[in-house]
Amino acid sequence: MKKSAGIAVGALVAVAAIGTGGAWYTGQQLPAVLDASIKQANAEMAKTLPALGLDASIELLSLDRQFFSSNARYRIKFNGSLDGEAPQQLEWIITDRIEHGPFPLSRLKALKLMPVMATSNYALESNPALEKWFAASKGVSPVEGQASLGYDQSVSGTLRINPLQSALDEDTSLDFTGLNVDFDTSAGAKAIEAQGLMDSFKLSTKLPESGEAMSIEFKGMTLDSQTAKGSSDFYLGKNEVKLQTVQIQVGEGAPVQLNGFVQRDETSETDGKLFARYSYDIGMINYQGHDIGGSQMVWSMKNLDASALQSLVAIYSQIIKDSGQLQQASLEAEDDLPQLSEEQQAQLMAGLDKLLAAKPGIALEKLAFKTANGESSLSLSVDLNKPESFELPPPELAKQLIAQLDAKVSVSKAMIGDVIGLQASLGGETDKEAVAQQASMMTEMASGMALSTELAKLEGDSIVSSLHYADDKVDFNGKQMTVEEFVAMAFASGAGMGGMGAMGEEEQSMEGVEFEEQGEETLVE
Structure with missing residues (x-):
């Protein structure tokens, strides 16, 4: 012992x-x-x-x-x-x-x-x-x-x-429950991990023109970040921010509530080129107790030459520092912007040439809105090339600068019906059968107008329009044509839709009267 x-x-x-x-x-x-x-x-x-x-x-x-x-x-x-x-x-x-x-x-x-x-x-x-x-x-x-x-x-x-509670001025107040962030970094901050929590942040104010009260409140925020410096000295990795709810209210009206908001971004580097993807999701949008739908937006970038981008950032930073105006320089009138020296102009053009030589691309991969019965979406992507010269005439410059372009719009007929039905319900209409009939009628009218102009085609239950451009040729809804032919067709179809729109308004007005008369007959019965 x-x-x-x-x-x-x-x-x-x-x-x-x-x-x-x-x-x-x-x-x-x-x-x-x-x-x-x-x-x-x-x-x-x-x-x-x-x-x-x-x-x-x-x-x-x-x-x-x-x-x-x-x-x-x-x-x-x-x-x-x-x-x-x-x-x-x-x-x-x-x-x-x-x-x-x-x-x-x-x-x-x-x-x-x-x-x-x-x-x-x-x-x-x-x-x-x-x-x-x-x-x-x-x-x-x-x-x-x-x-x-x-x-x-x-x-x-x-x-x-x-936590903060304050009246910022006579019309504006802030109520913030505080934010806690835990972090870990390696030597020299080459790698950083962070996790954060916030219960709520509420800002209340008055609109400048109407004087109506307005408030916006964020609840249940979490953040998660895992990044590390790549060989190009940019931070690469994943970041995620989640919010349980975002609520916006103006005056005495019903609040608009966004449930399940998530923002994510991910960046990576391969062979000296940067790739990035950014997504924004809303699980459900709610108004007056009605679930309207969810939405999603996804952006991406590819083939960004890391050294060229680093060079452009450094040049821009130096120009701003030399001007002595910081960020204000980019916000003032054009005449007040800093004048670039010949050397700076040459450096910028060299960096831009190198960036375009890597054939970068930017894409709106998805902009979608989803209701109970359907989803509509838009996508657009552009791949770029290095032109022979930036002094070319605009049409020729655009032809050399754009390697290819893809666009697609898909509108769900079921989603159109959901939206029209929701509008009727918010307007106080309680006859479900009448609402369904009106939604069906408006959906078929919109579908017919789009298909008759050949600006769209029907794929299953969706009205779809697609465009592909490359090598000075256009593929529009499966039809091959030159750029000039496509422009002429678009103008002609647009004019046609303008005329049909006027007819459509008159027909819709008459059908609305008929709809009301049928409703009255139903009530009498």
Whole structure:
């Protein structure tokens, strides 16, 4: 027993010695580590933010070193605008209590026993410019968090934006339950993972013209991000944001509610070319207690030459920095835009040539709306080529620039019926048989008008129109023709539809009268 007790005491003494020695070592290394981290952060921001019209920098104001902990203060200077208004200059002070490793007390209390170099406990410091923000957070620092630096230079921690309740002005108020983000980054932030949670965010205001009250509320947000730097220095990977509901209300009217909103993006790199895909889904749109339908939008890009894109971003950033106008330059009148030098123009054209030489493509893969009985969709894709010269006449330039174009519209007859039936129900119509008859009549009328002009054809229960262009030839709904023939046909069909539209309105008016008379007869019976 005495031997076991002696071993235990010896182990505790050894751990205490390691902790004390480690704390002393961290205290000695801390100034160099902080200096390197700040330089790296400033370099990254200087490389990426100017293209967004922003400029920011971090500096260490003070560092009070003690044996087991240190106190630091940082200043963040911000210049620019994200909302199109005049550039703003802001200055934030961050206070930081740094616990020295290898076993910071806060981590031991949380049963996190993995040794780390240091743990940072940071918070935004109050100043006169931030008084309203601190008041909205009930005096608590609006932004705070914790980050632990590993011996391999990885960083893990939590960022918290605390709950806010504030009247922004006499017409606008904000109610925010806060946002928590957990993150892990590898050395040099080459790989980043983040997960976030938010309960609700509600903004209430008044419309400027009518003075009606309007509110928009986001509930149940989660975010998941897994990205890493590729060989081109762009962050690649997956990001996902989900919202349980988005509710929009104007005046005393019924709210519009979007359920199950999901935004996803995925980027990858192969042989120096970037590929990206972005999707936006709404599970169900609800209005006045009626489920209207769901929607989906998917965009994609392919064959983006990574080095050319990186070069164009760098050139654009430099132009904006040289102009001294940041993002405002792109929002002002054309005469006020920065003038490019011949060298800058040559650099831009060289980057654009290289980008087009990779044959990039952009596609709206799907824009769809789905009701209970049908789905309608639109798709459009364009593949580009490098033209011989940008000085060519516009028709010839377009011919060389567009390698191929595909477009397709598919309208479900069943979905048309669902929409017309819903409109009747929202208008107070309760006779289901009459609603169904009216929906069927309007659906067949729309179908007949589209098919009679040969702008569409019927495929199953859908009205479909498709277009393929390549090599100066057009395939429209399966018919081969030249571009000139297609343009002439489109104009002729458009004129025909205009005449039929006028006839259709008159017929619809007469059929509406007949529909009403039939309804009256039914009521009499």
